[in-house]
Amino acid sequence: MSATAQFSTKDRILGAAEELFAQHGFAGTSLRQVTTRADVNIAAVNYHFGSKENLVNEVFRRRMDEMSGRRLAQLKAALQQHPGELEPVLAAFVEPALAMAQDRHGGGAFIRVIARAYAEKNDSLRKFLSDQYGHVLRDFAKAIAGCVPALGKEQLYWRLDFLSGALTYAMADFGLIKRPAGLPEAAHRARAARELIRFAAAGLQADTTDSHSKA
Amino acid sequence: MSATAQFSTKDRILGAAEELFAQHGFAGTSLRQVTTRADVNIAAVNYHFGSKENLVNEVFRRRMDEMSGRRLAQLKAALQQHPGELEPVLAAFVEPALAMAQDRHGGGAFIRVIARAYAEKNDSLRKFLSDQYGHVLRDFAKAIAGCVPALGKEQLYWRLDFLSGALTYAMADFGLIKRPAGLPEAAHRARAARELIRFAAAGLQADTTDSHSKA
DNA sequence: GTCTATAGTCGGATAGAC
């Protein structure tokens, strides 16, 4: 179930922590649960990470570096190969997140950890994430602004927030949609990506006039 | 800051718990913090609620009953007064949530509690919410399907999930958008509702053909 | 680098006086 062999103590702790954080949240997970699952001694976590808070940060860093890298690479390719097109840009934002969710390396748990992080708002963790990965979101904002020039800056940010929310929510298997028993995980995720890109593209390109009344 | 006078012990506990749950999550909030803020004795919470888990449920019930009622009433009015129009239906879904967020009775904290609930996924709380309030979502699904007949059932559910995610995320003040210092809270929320309704209406009405390529 | 043992704190819950 969890990583047990051939990994270093440090990696086993990170893997076990990731799974447990996804299941029970940060505050809801004790270091004792982590070390029990990782099959290491309770003292090891403080030796390797210093504190629980730092362990949380390191759990994030390991995956976020990879996901951000993939997003930016795919964004660059989209801008070169499909200049001016919105959907490839959105795909660059959405697909790496979904790919991670079906990664056999345990990234699947991480995507739910991200959802946790957004909910556990007041933490130093949010500052850590904003400092370390805020530039990724800004790059996407620029790219999307290039595809939808009519969109004002403020409206762009609102709609980006809506996209992020929809992505987070869908990734974490909240909500109504459950994967049908027959459908493989990969196909389900691909479907999710397609649907979300379509939905968000339409939403981002919606009329920008400021009216409160009917369509 | 918190409710202190003229409310019953039970209500003071509920109010304090709501604020703290919003800030620190369920697992991250101790009953001692709750009773300190409510200015009641530590034993009172067990006398009135029996256990921490039950207190969590009651915090939800108090607000969800009200919010669900408003949503359904506004939905009914929308269907009568604007039959076939999508945006009034979406307004019925979005606006009561946002109205609650700016309610002086402390509902503002609750909206972040909802976000917590979605993140703390494995809890008995999720079953409680699904059992008690699932019918509300089903009513909205029906109404939206009536406005966008081309939408298949599965696609409808996907898009409803995206809407829920965007709403939850926006409500909780995650993301890029922060309320400008000058703008009153109420105006900020109204703006959020308008933007989200516009975004979601376009997303829900997006082309439903199943293609992965360009627009 | 990994262990045992423990310090020191805080958690939820309850018993019983008023």
Place this chain on the structure above:
DNA sequence: GTCTATCCGACTATAGAC
């Protein structure tokens, strides 16, 4: 219905042997 006092388990973190 509200209080004081307390039980007892779980927690993070660390000291110190190996």
